[in-house]
Amino acid sequence: MPPPAPVESSAGPWVEMSALGAEGRRDHRNAESREEEQEADVDQVKEEEEQWRRGIQEQQQEIEAHTAITSGAHSDADYGRSTYGRQHRGGDGDEEEEEDGDGEEVLTVDDAIDSIGFGPYQFFLVCYTGLAWLADAMEMILLSFVGPAARCEFRLSAAEESLIASVVFLGVFLGSYVWGLVADSYGRRRGFMATALFTLFAGLLSAWSPTFLTLLVSRCLVGFGIGGASVVFSLCSEFLPSPSRGFWLVFIEFFWTVGSLLEAALAWAVMPSLHWRTLVLLSATPFALLLLLYPLLPESPRFLLVSCSSGTSPVKAAVHIHFNLFQVINI
Structure with missing residues (x-):
């Protein structure tokens, strides 16, 4: 008896089509989920990139805030225009002042000094510097x-007598270089105090020199x-x-002549009746007067700008700058 023929179900094709449809939908859903994951990854990358950019902008703003105080070491041959804010060079080489975030112009130290003008405190500085010039002239004419x-x-x-004068100029040659380094490192104010103390000590030492050798050494130190x-x-x-800088700097040179005449008059009064050591001792006294007036001497704002660029706190430097300028205005 032959086997019965297989009975084909009328639902077979529909079942197969349904299975294929379900598989296609699963593939479609998987593809959609992958696309969503990729979009999420892209969004996350964009968000991280935006956060990174915001961080860079914040760092740049902090740097610009510090630069508003610390940038100021734009030096030309005459030490340059030290700025109290940010500056850049234009295409024609002229300096252009920038504006800060509030639209206000950033002034340079030179602009601040020029706006103050020449007053009693500037005249005091001229006389103080002239006194230092006078003291140096007395030591040289001595x-x-x-x-x-x-x-x-x-x-x-x-x-041997001429050697006494020669060692002084040797000391000047060496000291001019060393004291320049000291002033650039520790400030003009401290540097000058050190020079005045050093010269006063060396002058007093030369007044009590017991031998020719100690006299040579002490006079060399005076020159230093x-x-x-x-x-x-x-x-x-x-x-x-x-506007008036050139005139007053030339005026200071007049004190050298005054110091030379004063030393000659002092020698005329002292040498006939007293010892030459007394003349040496009296010739060193102007440096003592300079030290007495030293507390009234301000620090240079330009040095403070340069010093805060090399590590000093910008806030501390700004306080000193404002104090010095306020002192100049209100004395």
Whole structure:
């Protein structure tokens, strides 16, 4: 008996189509979920990138805030225009002042000094610097009167007598370089105090020199201290307004002539009746007067800007700058 023929179900094709449809829907849902995951990943990447950009912008704003105080070391041949804010060079080489976030112009230190003008405090600085110039002149002219007297006391030859003057200029040569480094590192104010103390000590030491050798050494040290006289000269020039700066810097040179005449008059009064050591001692007294007036001497705002660029707190430097300028205005 032949086997019965297989009975085909009328629902077979529909079942197969349904199975295929379900599988297609699953594939479609899987594809959609993958697309959603990819979109989520893209959104996450964009969000992270946006956060990174915001972080960079915040860092730039902080840097610009510090730069508003610390940038100021744009130096030209004459030490440049130290800025109290940010500056850049234009296409034609002229300096252009930027504006801060509030639309206000950022002034330079030179602009602040020029706006203050020349007043009583600037005149005090000119006289103070002139007193330092006078003291240096007295120490230099002193050699003309001390040499012959020391030659008699120590029984020196003409060559040995001339050596007393030579070692002073050797000290000036060395001191002018060293004190410049000190002033750039620790400030013009502190640098000048160090030079005045050093010169006063060396001058007093030379007045009590028991031998020719100690006299040579002490006078060389005096020259070394005199080499730092330009420190206070630079400090004074940085507080003078540009329209009258040249006149007053030349006026300071007049004190050198006054010091030379004063030393000659002092030698005329002292040498006939007193010892040459008394003249040396009296010639060092102007440095003591400079030290007494030292508390009235301000620090240079330009140095404070440069020093905060090299590590000093910008806030501390800004406080010192404002105090110095306020002191200049209100005295």
